Amino acid sequence: MAERAKRKSASPRKKKKRISGKAWFYGLFFTAVIGIVCGIIGYLLIILNGERLLEEHGSKLEFGEASIIYDVNGEEISRLYTAVDHREVAEFSEIPEIMRQAIVATEDERFYEHSGLDFWAIGRAVVKDVIARSAVEGGSTITQQLAKNVFLSADKTFFRKATEASIAVALEQQMTKDEILTMYLNRIYFGKGISGVKAAADFYFGVELKDLELWQAATLAAMPKAPNRYNPINDPEASMNRRAVVLSLMEKHGYITEQEKLEAQAVVYTPPANQEQMKEGSYHAFVDFALEEAMEITNLSEAELRVSGLQIYTTLDQQAQKSVDEQYANDDNFEKSVDDQIAQSSMVIIDHRNGEIKALAGGRDYEMRGWNRVDKLRQPGSAIKPIVSYGPALESGKYFPWSTLTNDKECFNNYCPSDAWGPVPVSMTDAIKQSRNLPAVWMLNEVGIKNATAFAEKLGIQLEDEDRNLAMALGGLTKGASPLQMATAYSVMANDGKSVDPHTITRITGKNFEWEYKAPASKQLMSPETAWYLTEMMQSVVAKGGTGARAAIDRPVAGKTGTTQHGIPGYKGDGIKDAWFVGYTAEWTAAVWMGYDKTDKNHVLQKGGGQSAAALFAKVMGPALKGVEKESFNRPAEAKEDKPPATIANFKAVFVEEEVKVQLSWDPLEASGLTYEVYRKESGANDFVHFVDAVTTNVDDMSVFPGVTYDYYVVAYDAKTEQRSEPTQTLTVTIPEVELPTDIPMEPVPTDSEPTEPGDGQEGQPGEDGGGQGEDGTGQTEPPAETEPPNETDPGAGQGDGSAGGGDAGATTPPPADDALGDFLNGLESGGE
Template identity: 30%
Template sequence: MRFLKYSLLALVALMFMGVVAVAGLYIYVKDDLPSVETLKDVRFLTPMQVYTADGKLMSQFGEQRRIPLTLDEIPQSMIDAILATEDSRFYEHRGVDPIGVMRAFWVLVSTGEIREGASTITMQLARNFFLTRERAWMRKVKEAFIALHIEQLLTKDEILELYLNKLELGHRAFGVGAAAQVYYGRDIHQLNLAEIATLAGMPKGPSILNPISNPAASVQRRRVVLFRMLSENYISRAEYDVAYRAPVTARYHVAELELSAPYLAEMVRQEMVDRFGVDEAYNGGYKVYTTVNSEQQLAAEHALRENLHAYDERHGYRGPEMRLWGIDPESLFSDENAQIQKLPDEATLSLMMQNQGEPWAEADIIEYLERQPRFGRLQHAIVTNVQEKTVDIILRGGMKANIEWSEMDWARRYISAERQGNPPQSADAILNPGDHILVRSVEAGYRLAQMPGPSSALVALNPNNGALQSIVGGYSFNHSQFNRATQAKRQVGSSIKPYIYAAALERNFTLATLVNDAPITQWNPGSGSAWRPRNSPEVYDGPIRLREALARSKNVVSVRLIRELGVNPTADYIERFGFDTADVQRNESLSLGAASFTPMEMARGFAVFANGGHLITPYFIERIEDSDGNVVFQSQPDYACARCAAEAAGITFSDDEQSNEEILNDWPQAPRVISEQVAYLVTQALQSAVWGGGSWAHQTGWNGTAWRAQALRNRNLAGKTGTTNDVKDTWFVGYTRDIVAASWVGFDNLEFSLGRTSLNGNLGRQRQPIVGSEAGATTALPGWVTYMETALNQLDDRPFELPPNMISVRIDQPSGRLTNRTDHTSMFEYFIRDTEPKEFVNPERRPQEVFEDDDGLF
């Protein structure tokens, strides 16, 4: 009895001392313990995701990959695996498991080593949120106290949900949802038992137990997890056996993008960083929905690339990227091999020296191809064999293919931008075994290709509210991140003329006004030289109506107009279209397009004609949602027609003007910068640039510079080409009522000209329809047409509505005066009321009343 008494006293004393020790420890560390109240409103660091208007993921930004899930969204097998491995008594203890602590203590006493940490899931959650992984007793003490606090604040399910979403699982994956995507590229519900067990085994050591970095260790850990699940009766023996023997299937998966639009994604990233700062933008879990339609964006990218390849092919083949064998490696550095486009790196040169001109082993070829960068749709390939009309190649991954003659017969030698060599007659005149080449996939297989020499940009807007419809800033974002659609200010050439003609129409000129299309010579005493603006082509037709002059892009007419209007008033007028004052030159060369604007600015300017005279503001973010799905930003664009936009959204207007005004306050009106009548008249002339005029049957027919757009078979198209001196920049900007798109092509290096081409005898006119000098009509317009083939299919075909205060009268085409004739010499023309001609044509005096200046006819 005495022994029992002393034993009980000792036990009580030990318990008392334990309580005092615990209390003392709590008092000692309580000031260092964080508040766990923050766990009630946890905000996980989640990457920003960027979507198209139709909900397709186009990009993801952020250091951490995380897909937050609620507990009921996580498979029960994943929950079972975590509980069995990390804390089988999770639903029984209060945050600290006494049994687990005693077990860890007994292992320490019996072995002298710390083999078990006794950490519960709640304690791990405390460490993951508030502490570090430092192996120290004081950290464990703090961990325990924080765990007790957490258990008082949250339910078990809430704790488990936080834990499963907070876990660090390697390769920047946080939480089981993101880990499923990173390692297996699938949703967590699509994983099998072996894969779930693999993920469940990683919290103990994510860097050394993940199946990518250490597959063997991962398999051993997976088997431990499966054994614990079997021991806890979560799985059957049969399930255990299947999962135990399963192979490692994990590999690194990037975010599964449904659409690649890197230039747009970068615009969004910059905007989000400006709004929220870097950390918040990258990790706040925002979902950004853009205004861009995925189908139109894909069409824009395809159109730009195909157009650049067409230009490059008609100018000739610049040769292979490199020759790996069949050549003395040292000769690569001589001038004799200038056509080889790049020099080998150290690893490649080593293999070339090792093989001494002999063909490489297939394994070396595959390894070499794996090191090559990706640019757009271009693929790297090595030529292994050349027959008379075909070429055998190896592509990345060891896939074998061939190039047929029809896919490489375009490849005559490039000499300069102005000259091409003779058409090749056989494959060995183009390629040799060992050549490193570029190819692109086509319907027939693979086509010989090369990185296009010039650059390009294509941007499309909704002219009614400025919503960006599609944007491509170059051939490949990987090749150049410079966004030419928004950053490249290039001379616009003749595409500036609609603004000048609009200024003239504001000053009582009409589409029937005659201006003299004749050569101009202006002597400059200061420079001692003459300025001689010329038409292109250098053909002069004498007196010509403004409609035809704009449609056929008569340079000297634009010069005469700016002289009549005045340079400064014309420049001021052009600035109405949203252009920066510093970019609008104030001299007569402005009439020929010496000003430099971006494709985005040009699309915005032409939108004024498309929407009836309003200056819209381009925007590309429709809305921003936070990680909980709440809308934190909703675009409120200015509309060219606020009432039209409201009615399209289903708003009903009443007879109460005050009530209607309140409704329209929610639909901001874009400012009017020109009259709707002038906008309509310019559109009429630009439709003639597409469809021409006159009578071909009576040999008076003429084409506008944009006649190639007739391929779209849409009578409501309007647009203007643009070509600068020496063909360094080419443009086409065109529109309908619901879309305006600008296409630009030119070299980034301003010293390079786009040049001209001769007919390739291998192709003939049918396969090479564009021959001669490059120009807006031949270089920029074809890409625009290709894009609009898709874009127009998504839009209603609506004609431009005739504004009020306008009339249509029949005029005599040569003179621009009224006529009663109804034959090919007459046409109906539109006029702002009271500007129409008042006199009928006099057949004895035709043409009549051509404007004159101090130097004579103008």
């Protein structure tokens, strides 16, 4: 063992061959040389290619070919010019230093250091993209952006990016930094159809370029990344947030102080008076909405999209849009404001059969203000009830439009909604027709928050965690819902419960781009029966007596109103914050919202509410649908019919004097499981009372009294559907009076006399009213042990005995006071109506 270990230790080891330092040096040296040579060659190729392109297209100082937007019929409605008509060329000397600093700090912080390509920025962008595994940051310099905007189309390919780099380097070789920056600021797009910083200063602030203040310069510098999103007209809040980012970058690079930053961040934007003069284009709100959609489809920025030479085909129906524009231009359709902040509104119309958005209104004076309210969230009020209360209840299969909501509570777990009717049982149809609050909350409580939330979110209504309580039955949501979201949700009801995909673009074509809309697979979001029941119920809202009666037009309409209270702390006055009507015909769905952009005690709606929104719906939809073929709402074959039982036939009411009762009878109905409800009213009473329920077709009223008149009618009741038939005709029965004579002496009746033989009907003759006396005039007998009723088939029975039971074996003691009372007690036949 030791010998083997010694031999092993003595065996020679294999030595690894080491690379000498000299070899390492030469290897690295030649690798670096090759890399440098390749870099130089590549750089020279870039420069040469850029020089060639500049030589060929150096005079191309205009924007690319404008994209064109068409309506649903292929008619041109707008050209997406880059606003050359609204561009003013500024000299370098006119551009204030604060504007140049703001754009450099935001778009290209190393602008004065690189030669067209910022390799540090490119490297940083590559690293971030690799980490994020997606393109999260770009490395384009101002010079590259200028090359792209001036000389190139907007297609995003490797060769386009390489060409962009070539032109950028060539531009840096032929132009100074100041010239490049000036050209860039003259050509940059600032949204709203405005190009160039000089025109932008005038349009957005009403000032000369040289007079721009810090906050204004920062606002403009914030816009190139997303002109439509970050301009202060379309979205003031997003503009302020982006402006704050620009100011922070300016402070970081030493252009401004912290105090200057804070002051500029705090300024609130107000549009200038001359802005109206710079408007252009038709159907501006629709075009802006379609533009946003096209940007998502093409993955291009707005500036790129405008110069792409694309043909964008949309769903716009000019007849519908003109109807919208006409009514929104009519101030009589809206409440008058106490100042220059006008009452606002928005509307969107969707063809729910295919999801095409036919028309929309972003607001009154939209072109001036630019805030597209179609996709802005507001509190939906009672318009949410079909979505969170009644829809889920119907979908459960446990409730129907005719179901009675017992609604026996005023408070639910310490939540006490107000309702003018109080906790009164009501059918679901009447509850929605009259927009009652307590039934909606009661119904949501029965359905459950979880089920209601799931149902609403399927329809596109997003609910926050804090919304998941009973208050959502009345539309008390944290963020609310937009007119587009509400119209989409109601479109599902109108589309037999199937999903609807709202869109404005059907096709986009271009030199290097082809796209066509393909509808996503349809989903059944609610049963066709639920959709039908909701439609059926909401048609009552538009009928006489409904809260949305003013929405009625010349074709069937279903819909729901909604209002929300102002909710202003400390303000005790009346006022409405949001007013809605969301409704649909068999062809199109529309949502109308009214209110103020900023609600305070001086800016709340004081009248009309949902009724005003309903009236605007009718004024727009009537002309908009002119010429559109009328269709009918689809009733599914499986839907249960809201049909009461048939009216009862052959109703009779007869007074049976022998038994002192009124006998009621009628023909049976074919339907099974019915109950017959008998109603009675006696003379002197104001109303009928529910007398008795029966499962057979005859009832005896044994509680009648002489001299009283009784009225009767009967209805059939179906417990399954909770429906009642129409009442029968009312029948009247008068019970005869009993007159007691006063001239008949009363004689004692012997108690020990032998019974006399009853008359045989020959010697004794019946009295005038049918009573009988014996020959001796007394007809007195011992009372039998048990009296039997007279033989109804033997009219002569009991004649001549003078007893009280005509046909009894003998009279009881004492005898009747007179013949009339005897006749009554003997039950002689008498008819009644």
